[in-house]
Amino acid sequence: MTATSIDIIEDLQSRGLLSQMTSGEELKSVLGQGRTLYCGFDPTAESLHIGSLVPLLTLRRFQNAGHKPIALVGGATGLIGDPSFKASERQLNSTEIVEFWVQRLQSQVSQFLDFDAGDNAAVVVNNLDWVKSTNVLDFLRDVGKHFSVNAMIQKESVKQRLDREGAGISFTEFTYMILQSYDFAELYKRHNCILQIGGSDQWGNITGGIDLTRRMHRAQVYGLTTPLVTKADGQKFGKTETGTIWLDSKKTSPYAFYQFWLNAADADVYTFLRYFTFLSVSDIKEIEAADQASQAKPEAQGILAKEVTRLVHGDEGLSAAQRISAALFSGELGELSEADCEQLRLDGLPSTKVENLPKGIVDALVETGLAKSNKMAREFISNNAVSVNGQRVESDAQTLNIESALFGRYFVLKRGKKLFHLAYTN
RNA sequence: GGAGGGGUUCCCGAGUGGCUAAAGGGAUCAGACUGUAAAUCUGACGCGCGAGCUUCGGUGGUUCGAAUCCACCCCCCUCCA
Numbered sequence: 060m061t062a063t064s065i066d067i068i069e070d071l072q073s074r075g076l077l078s079q080m081t082s083g084e085e086l087k088s089v090l091g092q093g094r095t096l097y098c099g100f101d102p103t104a105e106s107l108h109i110g111s112l113v114p115l116l117t118l119r120r121f122q123n124a125g126h127k128p129i130a131l132v133g134g135a136t137g138l139i140g141d142p143s144f145k146a147s148e149r150q151l152n153s154t155e156i157v158e159f160w161v162q163r164l165q166s167q168v169s170q171f172l173d174f175d176a177g178d179n180a181a182v183v184v185n186n187l188d189w190v191k192s193t194n195v196l197d198f199l200r201d202v203g204k205h206f207s208v209n210a211m212i213q214k215e216s217v218k219q220r221l222d223r224e225g226a227g228i229s230f231t232e233f234t235y236m237i238l239q240s241y242d243f244a245e246l247y248k249r250h251n252c253i254l255q256i257g258g259s260d261q262w263g264n265i266t267g268g269i270d271l272t273r274r275m276h277r278a279q280v281y282g283l284t285t286p287l288v289t290k291a292d293g294q295k296f297g298k299t300e301t302g303t304i305w306l307d308s309k310k311t312s313p314y315a316f317y318q319f320w321l322n323a324a325d326a327d328v329y330t331f332l333r334y335f336t337f338l339s340v341s342d343i344k345e346i347e348a349a350d351q352a353s354q355a356k357p358e359a360q361g362i363l364a365k366e367v368t369r370l371v372h373g374d375e376g377l378s379a380a381q382r383i384s385a386a387l388f389s390g391e392l393g394e395l396s397e398a399d400c401e402q403l404r405l406d407g408l409p410s411t412k413v414e415n416l417p418k419g420i421v422d423a424l425v426e427t428g429l430a431k432s433n434k435m436a437r438e439f440i441s442n443n444a445v446s447v448n449g450q451r452v453e454s455d456a457q458t459l460n461i462e463s464a465l466f467g468r469y470f471v472l473k474r475g476k477k478l479f480h481l482a483y484t485n
Numbered sequence: 486g487g488a489g490g491g492g493u494u495c496c497c498g499a500g501u502g503g504c505u506a507a508a509g510g511g512a513u514c515a516g517a518c519u520g521u522a523a524a525u526c527u528g529a530c531g532c533g534c535g536a537g538c539u540u541c542g543g544u545g546g547u548u549c550g551a552a553u554c555c556a557c558c559c560c561c562c563u564c565c566a
Contacts, residue, residue, distance in 0.1 A: 148561095227562060292523075294512080318521080325522060356520040388521060421534095435514085438529060442515045455534090475514075477521050 067124040071285075073340045074333040076117060078259040080283040081269060089253065089281065093179055096121055096254035097129035097246050099186070099239065099261075100168060102137040102160030103152075106307035107167055109297045109319075113285045113334055114257055115171050116370075120337075121256070122172060127179040129252060130168040134161045134187030136239055142232035143216035144260045149232070161185060167306060171370075182250070186242045202241050205274045206267075211236060214263035236267045243268025244275045252280070259284040288334060291326030306371055312407035313368055313376035314383045318477070320364035321384070328359040336366040379406035387471070387479050392449040397466040403481055410481035413470075417460035420445070420452055427482055429474040439474055446473045 068087050071077045080086055098114045100107060107115070118128040137157045140149045152160075165183050172181035212221055214236070220228040243265070246252035255265045265282035272280045288296045297304050304319050305311040311319075323331055332343045350357035369377045383406050386395060395403075404410045411427045418426075421436040424445065430436035437455050439445050445452040447459065448471050459470050459482065470482040 322521065325520095328522090356522080360520095360522080384521085432532065433534085434532070435530085437534080439515065442528080444515050475516095 067121055067126070070120065070124070070340075071117070071283075075330060076113070076120075076285050076334060078284040078286040079262055081266070081281050085279075086254070086281045086283070090124075090126070093125045093127065094254060095127040095129060095246075095250050095252040096256060097131050097184075097243075097250075097252050098256045099131040099133055099136070099242065100164055101133040101141060102157050102164050103140075104305075105160050105163050106305045106310050107164060108306060109304045110258075110288065112306070112367075112371075113288060115168065116335065116337075117256055117285050119171050119173075122176065122179060122181060123337075125179055127181070127250075128172055129182045129184055129246060129250060130165075130172060131184050131186055131242060131246070132161050132164045132168065133239075133242075134158065134185040135190035136186060136235060136242070137161065138187075139235045139238060140232050141235050141239075141264070142220055142228055143235075143263060144219070146219065147226060148229055151231075161187075163307075184246070186238070186245075189245050190238065190241070198241075201275075202237060202244075202271070205271055206237055206240075211267075214267075216260065216263040236264050237271075239264040240267040240271040243280065244272040247272050247276055247278055247280055253278075254281045254283060256283045256285065259287050288331075291324055308372055308376060308407070312409070313372040313380040314407050316372060317364045317368045317377070317380035317384060320367050321360050322477075323360050323363060325357060325359075328357065328363055332359060332363050332366075336363065336370070338362075338366065382406055383408050387473075392465075392471050395465065395471075397469075400465055400469040400471075400481070400483075403471075404483065408479060408481050410483060413459065413482045413484055416464075416484060417458035419455075420447070420457045420459065421455050423459050423470070423472065423482060424474065427472055427480040429472055429478060429480050444475050447471070449473075 066087070067090060068077070068080075068083075096118070098118050100111055100115075115130075118130060122128045134157065137160065138151070138154065140151065142148075165185070169181075169183060172183075174181050211217070211233070217228060217233070217236075220226050220232075243252070243255050255268055257265055262282070262284050265284065269280050269282055272278055290296050303311075304316060308316075320331070320335075329343060329347045332338060332346070333340065336343075346359050346362060350359055365377060365381075368380055372380070383403055386392075386399060386403060387408075409428075413423060413426060420440065421430075421433050424430040424436035424439065425433060429445075430439055436445075440452050440455045443451060447457075448463065448465055448469075450463075461467055461484075464470055464484070468484045472480045472482055474480075
């Protein structure tokens with residue numbers, strides 16, 4: 060492998076992406092030439108969400124710097140469940156489901172890495188490949204013997220499960236750390252992988268792997284973690300009213316995804332630009348300075364939304380998201396053409412087919428999911444929070460009917476300031 | 486196996502026979518103000534237009550009336566063996 064020109068550690072540091080690392084100076088010099096590193100992603104759902112984006116993009120940053128990234132999808136660890144900083148024991152998922160999720164994650168993860176990069180082309184692996192052939196006795200004798208339970212229960216990541224009244228941890232989840240550690244040792248053996256990265260909640264598991272690799276293979280390997288993303292107001296990052304922001308466009312449309320980033324708080328947006336885009340730190344500083352000088356609405360959110368949406372959903376997803384956003388937020392809905400309406404639907408604006416017009420507005424809100432119950436629908440209406448085709452709904456007796464539809468078949472329903480839904484008939 | 490503690494509405498957590506759809510906090514949603522921010526204020530937050538109905542791990546029971554009492558069952562935690 061070729062020597063690298065970029066000091067990746069320096070870059071991560073300047074972006075605020077470096078939470079912890081082992082033997083800093085030594086790791087820095089080790090990374091002076093192209094190395095192999097890995098990051099694990101467990102199948103806990105059919106898609107990753109934006110929480111996984113930081114380590115995923117960090118993997119890519121390493122690749123851009125000339126290193127060889129391995130994305131590990133945890134077909135084995137996903138069957139066990141990582142207890143790290145989890146308040147309570149989790150339900151086990153069936154092997155079929157986990158297997159299905161593994162396939163989904165493998166292709167999802169792949170879109171962020173370069174597999175045609177020659178020496179440092181990316182690799183995707185599944186830890187089930189080496190775990191499934193291990194038998195219990197060998198595992199306990201060869202791997203388990205290297206772990207001290209005394210040390211394991213000291214780990215911060217499981218402490219609350221051990222200390223907290225009312226909590227607990229099964230042997231299954233307690234063993235998770237050993238499995239993940241074994242992955243690192245195995246990847247060292249198979250791919251000469253010398254670095255594991257992950258979110259800072261993975262620190263305990265990563266150091267476990269470093270210890271195990273030293274003991275099993277007498278080799279020095281390293282660990283590095285990225286910070287967990289937090290919001291300035293203390294709220295949980297990555298959730299909205301509509302739920303988790305997923306990377307899969309079927310679960311979170313490019314439009315919703317774009318909107319999520321567009322709504323980033325001023326206090327967070329420059330940090331997010333560093334975390335979630337490949338814009339240089341100096342460019343980001345310029346954006347920040349310009350925003351501060353302008354006194355007007357900052358540009359940063361728009362740039363963030365554009366960059367991240369393009370990264371995850373490509374140019375096509377981005378332009379669809381921008382088209383919808385422009386139509387709904389900047390113009391008069393009345394100016395939409397019939398083709399525009401159809402395009403909104405194709406672009407992924409949530410939409411529902413309604414039948415049996417005229418339909419009461421309360422029913423329509425519930426059917427489209429804009430209100431959870433009739434009661435809520437009425438409350439929204441009485442709060443003046445609902446509009447149809449740009450016209451405020453004044454009474455819950457109002458109906459959707461052909462005469463008021465755009466082009467005889469479209470209704471743009473709006474609840475609150477930002478939530479839109481397209482209802483249509485044939 | 487023994488002893489004790491516990492399972493309440495999205496989360497935390499009060500509530501030990503009627504005044505309780507169930508305190509309080511958080512989260513969330515809406516409105517006002519704004520920049521599709523933040524902060525702040527106001528309101529909502531089981532279902533029902535309503536009379537009312539359905540909830541407090543499960544199933545039965547006591548009672549005019551139960552989240553609250555009794556029985557059995559399930560799950561969790563702590564200590565002992």
